[in-house]
Amino acid sequence: MPAIAVPPRTALATQVSTPLPPRLGASRRGRVHSIYRTAFNVALPPGDLIVIADPALGGLPNGVLVDLGPDHRRLGLAPDQLVRLDARSIAVPATGLRVALDAAVRWSPRLPAADRGAGQRWRLRASDVRTLVATRAIGASDTRSAGFGGLLAGVQSRPLPLHAARAASVLDQLAAALPGDDVDAAGRIARRLVGLGPGLTPSGDDALIGLAAALHATGHPARGFLGEAVEDAPARTTAVAATLLRHAADGEFSERLQRLLAALLGDEDAAVPPAVEQAIAWGATSGTDCLVGVLFGLDIALNTVPRESSVAR
Amino acid sequence: MTAVVQARVFRNSYRDSVELMRIAAELESMDGVLRAGLVMATSANCEVLTEAGLFVDSLADAGPNDLALAVSASDAAVAAAALELAANRLGGQATETAAPAQRANARTIAEAVAELGKADLALISTPGTYATAEAMKAIKRGLHVFLFSDNVPLADEIELKTMARRKGLLMMGPDCGTAILDGIPLGFANAVRRGSVGLVAASGTGLQQVSCLIDRSGAGISQAIGVGGRDLDERVGGAMMLAGIERLLADPGTAVLVLISKPPAESVARAVLEVAAGASKPVVVNFLGGDPEAIRSMGLIAAPTFEAAADAAAAIALGRPVPAAMDLSAYDHEAPDGQSLLAAAASAASTLGAGQWRIRGLYSGGSLAAEAKLILKAVLGATAARHEILDLGDDEYTVGRPHPMIDPRLRNEHIAAAGADPATAVILLDVVLGYGSQDDPAGAMVPAIEDARAAAAADGRSVAVVASVCGTEADPQVLSSQEARLAGAGVLLAPSNARAARLAASIAALAAVASAATSASERTRAIVEQAAAGMTR
Numbered sequence: 001m002p003a004i005a006v007p008p009r010t011a012l013a014t015q016v017s018t019p020l021p022p023r024l025g026a027s028r029r030g031r032v033h034s035i036y037r038t039a040f041n042v043a044l045p046p047g048d049l050i051v052i053a054d055p056a057l058g059g060l061p062n063g064v065l066v067d068l069g070p071d072h073r074r075l076g077l078a079p080d081q082l083v084r085l086d087a088r089s090i091a092v093p094a095t096g097l098r099v100a101l102d103a104a105v106r107w108s109p110r111l112p113a114a115d116r117g118a119g120q121r122w123r124l125r126a127s128d129v130r131t132l133v134a135t136r137a138i139g140a141s142d143t144r145s146a147g148f149g150g151l152l153a154g155v156q157s158r159p160l161p162l163h164a165a166r167a168a169s170v171l172d173q174l175a176a177a178l179p180g181d182d183v184d185a186a187g188r189i190a191r192r193l194v195g196l197g198p199g200l201t202p203s204g205d206d207a208l209i210g211l212a213a214a215l216h217a218t219g220h221p222a223r224g225f226l227g228e229a230v231e232d233a234p235a236r237t238t239a240v241a242a243t244l245l246r247h248a249a250d251g252e253f254s255e256r257l258q259r260l261l262a263a264l265l266g267d268e269d270a271a272v273p274p275a276v277e278q279a280i281a282w283g284a285t286s287g288t289d290c291l292v293g294v295l296f297g298l299d300i301a302l303n304t305v306p307r308e309s310s311v312a313r
Numbered sequence: 314m315t316a317v318v319q320a321r322v323f324r325n326s327y328r329d330s331v332e333l334m335r336i337a338a339e340l341e342s343m344d345g346v347l348r349a350g351l352v353m354a355t356s357a358n359c360e361v362l363t364e365a366g367l368f369v370d371s372l373a374d375a376g377p378n379d380l381a382l383a384v385s386a387s388d389a390a391v392a393a394a395a396l397e398l399a400a401n402r403l404g405g406q407a408t409e410t411a412a413p414a415q416r417a418n419a420r421t422i423a424e425a426v427a428e429l430g431k432a433d434l435a436l437i438s439t440p441g442t443y444a445t446a447e448a449m450k451a452i453k454r455g456l457h458v459f460l461f462s463d464n465v466p467l468a469d470e471i472e473l474k475t476m477a478r479r480k481g482l483l484m485m486g487p488d489c490g491t492a493i494l495d496g497i498p499l500g501f502a503n504a505v506r507r508g509s510v511g512l513v514a515a516s517g518t519g520l521q522q523v524s525c526l527i528d529r530s531g532a533g534i535s536q537a538i539g540v541g542g543r544d545l546d547e548r549v550g551g552a553m554m555l556a557g558i559e560r561l562l563a564d565p566g567t568a569v570l571v572l573i574s575k576p577p578a579e580s581v582a583r584a585v586l587e588v589a590a591g592a593s594k595p596v597v598v599n600f601l602g603g604d605p606e607a608i609r610s611m612g613l614i615a616a617p618t619f620e621a622a623a624d625a626a627a628a629i630a631l632g633r634p635v636p637a638a639m640d641l642s643a644y645d646h647e648a649p650d651g652q653s654l655l656a657a658a659a660s661a662a663s664t665l666g667a668g669q670w671r672i673r674g675l676y677s678g679g680s681l682a683a684e685a686k687l688i689l690k691a692v693l694g695a696t697a698a699r700h701e702i703l704d705l706g707d708d709e710y711t712v713g714r715p716h717p718m719i720d721p722r723l724r725n726e727h728i729a730a731a732g733a734d735p736a737t738a739v740i741l742l743d744v745v746l747g748y749g750s751q752d753d754p755a756g757a758m759v760p761a762i763e764d765a766r767a768a769a770a771a772d773g774r775s776v777a778v779v780a781s782v783c784g785t786e787a788d789p790q791v792l793s794s795q796e797a798r799l800a801g802a803g804v805l806l807a808p809s810n811a812r813a814a815r816l817a818a819s820i821a822a823l824a825a826v827a828s829a830a831t832s833a834s835e836r837t838r839a840i841v842e843q844a845a846a847g848m849t850r
Contacts, residue, residue: 033327034327035327036327036329037329041327073420074420078443079325080442146334146337162361162364162365163352163357163358163361166357166361192357193357194355194357195353195355195356195357195358195377196355196357196358196361197352197357197358197361198330198333198334198337198351198352199330199333199334199352199353200327200328200329200330200333200353201330202352202353202355202357202358204357234377235377236355236356236357236377237353237355237357237377238353238355238377238378239377239378240327283329283330283331284329284330284331284333284334285330285334286330
């Protein structure tokens with residue numbers, strides 16, 4: 001058959017997560033795992049997933065940001081293609097694509113702990129934020145409430161979808177376990193959220209990541225609960241979600257989650273509404289689901305559980 | 314009302330959530346659909362599906378990276394329709410809301426079919442590993458398939474052809490490079506006149522040669538169906554050859570059939586010949602190198618060469634008497650244009666030196682090379698093995714290089730080497746025109762031929778170059794102008810590959826006869842005497 005020459009192209013990554021290059025080391029081999037419009041994943045044995053994403057997605061704990069055009073599905077990538085990785089580049093020989101990491105900005109996925117004033121600020125704005133979130137969640141398309149959106153206080157939609165009702169019950173139990181600092185018990189309860197709900201990253205996983213982020217940002221003693229919950233995550237949820245859960249258990253989160261928490265706990269009131277709106281816009285329901293977890297976590301950590309409990313349905 | 318629940322699993326499915334949400338919403342808005350669950354089959358979600366009454370056995374072995382689709386509906390038909398809709402949406406994406414200035418090109422078969430409105434054929438050329446899946450998608454959608462890809466496993470070919478047979482579809486390939494359907498050329502095909510001859514071919518260049526020669530004689534092609542090189546293997550059973558025959562027999566536009574293949578496995582040959590023998594239309598069978606008696610005994614027309622097949626079919630189509638069956642080694646002293654092949658051979662042979670004896674066949678078409686080898690064997694007998702016929706399109710030459718029909722460089726290198734070799738008597742070439750070939754194959758070859766001649770001349774030798782051009786006047790390269798270019802470079806032209814091979818064999822045979830001669834004049838005398846005697850052994 002006639003051979004078709006593939007012109008090689010090198011793209012310069014703009015940002016890379018700090019733990020990544022050392023993990024790639026001198027030379028690793030992986031396989032293309034899955035391809036989406038704005039990103040593609042590379043499976044790196046023994047169980048890692050690296051994501052190469054459009055810069056608009058913001059920093060990701062397992063990610064490299066690079067501009068590869070408007071649609072990653074048009075790069076000639078296909079599942080199972082060999083990928084060569086090292087600290088300086090990621091290459092897919094079958095497509096001639098090479099992403100150079102040298103010039104990329106190093107970004108840390110660790111969540112900075114909020115300063116002492118955060119608790120006070122949050123107490124002052126918590127109920128306004130809840131109202132805002134509920135309003136935005138209703139205002140957004142119907143599909144937004146298909147995840148855990150129905151759990152947000154004030155969102156009156158159809159009867160809660162089954163997975164959301166189940167999540168509500170788990171969150172109630174967590175609300176009891178977390179303040180006692182019983183990390184193991186909390187972990188066992190939280191495990192029931194893993195893999196629960198619709199989406200490529202199931203709602204339960206997004207909520208757990210949001211919850212963990214809130215506990216890390218506020219320095220809560222039980223913030224290590226997620227480790228216990230996600231030990232067998234690869235068997236209980238999708239590969240993509242399992243990777244993000246593992247990073248969250250290690251205290252590593254996405255840039256947009258970092259920004260959300262910085263806004264919610266920061267001293268600029270005006271920064272809060274846009275941060276919330278942007279968060280709700282993540283994925284299909286990932287943003288809303290994550291927000292459910294974040295709000296829940298902040299309430300627990302900073303003692304702002306509303307009189308009308310958002311999960312008492 | 315009892316709700317009906319049906320479910321389907323999509324393994325290792327990686328769709329983004331926005332897409333999944335949209336599909337789920339679409340399902341739930343369908344009339345008669347009560348509930349729909351479209352979730353990754355994690356254990357947590359399977360529990361929820363169970364609670365919702367949506368869990369069925371078919372979901373039992375799904376894993377967290379599989380997509381589970383479950384629908385509860387008012388009746389089975391609605392449930393099935395909902396699953397089908399979702400499967401179609403998942404097979405490709407609904408056109409996204411792109412910016413107005415952008416127009417997304419179809420990325421999947423599903424999208425393409427949606428865009429075209431009515432498609433009935435998919436032409437697939439992807440690396441072998443992915444080809445099967447794509448071909449399967451196409452067949453499932455009711456499309457015929459033209460599968461250009463090679464390196465597709467035999468088991469996959471069998472599965473695809475079985476599926477296609479069941480649905481009454483054509484599964485042309487894998488490794489099918491040529492077809493002409495409803496007058497539309499696919500792959501490496503020529504612009505041939507439409508007419509009443511239908512071809513079914515397991516050989517690409519065989520199909521090209523036969524169709525071009527039919528065109529040359531004034532007849533035309535109704536359909537030319539390629540079946541892929543492996544179709545007549547015992548394990549594939551000639552599935553598409555049989556399907557093609559069926560189609561042509563039922564086609565009102567086809568009056569005569571031609572079957573083209575290297576000799577099939579015995580069981581397959583029997584099956585094919587039996588079907589052909591019972592046919593209501595005349596069938597010409599060209600099993601290259603096969604036993605003509607077996608074919609004739611079934612009342613079919615046996616054609617030992619592509620040219621003979623074309624001649625017989627064209628004669629039938631034009632209502633003329635079918636020429637007597639030609640043997641591979643038969644000489645035809647008079648070419649249609651009046652030029653005696655023997656005379657041309659004699660005059661070429663007399664220019665050669667004593668040490669020149671070898672034929673160097675440098676081919677771009679595999680079947681044409683195979684035909685040449687057969688003819689050499691028939692004409693020259695045991696000594697045929699000393700000559701060299703190379704199929705430069707074969708895998709060993711094309712790893713990392715374009716095919717010689719597309720890129721002339723590899724063959725030109727060989728032409729130069731042949732000219733430089735003092736033992737070379739004849740260089741034998743095929744020049745294939747058509748939509749898949751380069752713009753000017755003759756033009757690309759002439760400089761190399763001239764250089765080869767010059768190199769030989771510098772050594773006091775001349776070299777005979779023999780070629781046939783497989784093409785038509787309507788081809789982009791235009792047959793007559795390609796032939797003129799070659800003739801201008803001193804190339805001896807034959808109207809078909811079979812005649813070119815015979816011409817080359819004759820030159821070599823006559824040169825051999827003269828090798829014992831001790832002077833140039835003795836040499837010439839020996840050649841002319843031999844030629845006049847019409848014997849070549």
